[in-house]
Amino acid sequence: MIEETVFLTRGNSIDLLMIAVGQPEAIQSTTRVVLKCENEDSGAVTTLDSDTSPSYFDWASRGADGYLILKLGASSLTVGTYTVKCFVYNSNVPEGLYWGIFRLFVRNVG
Numbered sequence: 001m002i003e004e005t006v007f008l009t010r011g012n013s014i015d016l017l018m019i020a021v022g023q024p025e026a027i028q029s030t031t032r033v034v035l036k037c038e039n040e041d042s043g044a045v046t047t048l049d050s051d052t053s054p055s056y057f058d059w060a061s062r063g064a065d066g067y068l069i070l071k072l073g074a075s076s077l078t079v080g081t082y083t084v085k086c087f088v089y090n091s092n093v094p095e096g097l098y099w100g101i102f103r104l105f106v107r108n109v110g
Contacts, residue, residue, distance in 0.1 A: 002102040006072045007109045008079070014070040015062070018088070018099060024066030030059045032089035033068065034096065037082040037104065046082075048075055077106045 004014045018025045035048040050057040058069040068088075082104040087096040 002100075003105065004102060005105040005107060006070075006075075006077070007107050008073055008077070010073045010109060011071070012073060013058075014072070016068045016070065016086075016102070018066045018068055026064050026066060027059050027068060027088065027090075028063035029090045029092075030063060030068075030088055031091060031094075032096070033057050033059065034087040034089075035070075036085040036087070037077060038084075039078075040081045040083060042080075046075075046077055048072070048077075072104075072106075077104075079106050079108055081105050 002016075006012065006014065018027050033050045037046045037048060038044070039046070048056055053075070056071050056075055058071065059067075061067075061069060084102050084104050086099040086102070088099045089096045
C-alpha cells in the first residue's frame, strides 16, 4: 500500500500518479475527486471533496501525465493515521470510479 505524509498548516503537496493497467492514466477530464479518510484509531471517516474544497485538489496542472496533486495541509484532518479511499469522477463515470487506497500519516510540525 502506498504511504504518504501530510503536515498540517504547511504547503506541502502529495503527487499521486494514477495508474491503470500498469500505465499512467491521463486524468485531465476529471470533474470531481472524493477522498474518504478513515482514522485508523477511532474509525471516524472524514470526507474531502473537490466540489466543496477545490483548493485541496489539482488535476489540471499535471493530469495529462496522470498526476493528481493533493494539498491537504489546510484540510479538516486531525493528527493521526488514515486509510484513504480515492474516488474519481468524470463525464464517462458520473457515479465515480473507485481508484484505490493509500495510507496517510497526518502530522504537526512545530
